[in-house]
Amino acid sequence: MSVRSDKALHRGRAALARARDHLPLLALLLGVGAQAVLLLSRVGQGWFGVDALHYLAQRGGVGAPTESLMEPYAGHWQPLLILGYRTLYEFVGLDTYLPYVLPAVAVHIGLCLLLYVVMARLGANRWAAVLASVLLAWFGAGSEAFLADAPVALTSTVLCGYACVAVVHRATWSRRSLAVVVALLVGALMVSNAAI
Secondary structure, eight states: OOHHHHHHHHHHHHHHHHHHHHHHHHHHHHHHHHHHHHHHHHGGGOOOOHHHHHHHHHTTSSSSOSSOTTSOBTTBOOHHHHHHHHHHHHHHTTSOSHHHHHHHHHHHHHHHHHHHHHHHHTTOOHHHHHHHHHHHHTOSTTGGGTSSSTTHHHHHHHHHHHHHHHHHTSSOOOHHHHHHHHHHHHHHHTTOSSOO
16 A cells, blocks of 8 residues: 555545534434424414513503513513514514514524533533434424414523523633623523513
8 A cells, every 4th residue: 555545545534534523413403403494384373372462562562551661571570572572563563473483493493402512511422412402302292382482481591591501611711701691691580481
């Protein structure tokens, strides 16, 4: 075997090893991406629940506001969530449900991707992390958490928590990381159904 063919063989093996390293990420993106496409084809047929209608009718979307943005709804302080609904109403009105349910879909897909990141950073097998993330993406019995707009108040807080774990479990820690974690946790409080 010549030196030239030996180098070519070594380069080929290195390229194959790099490709194998990217297979879990590719599988994750295919599994979660397929679910995202399916969700987007189905979620537009729904319509608002009680919470969203209250946010729009009582907080100034439809008609004059009777409650302030900062006033708790059903005992929960949700100014970010209410502001999101009011902003969507100003831009798209009530002609279509799709823009109102897109945040729930985005949060669900974000949770699946962050689950992979957190598991990988904690040292889990990458294929096990892919399997857990794809199973979460295709969470059939729990699909009400991402096929309607209302559960976004619950799933957003979980997303913020996962993001905090991802930030905290990095190789380096700084004041900036602490500021990001604090902002995420305050944001979680400002959308949650289970907080203040």
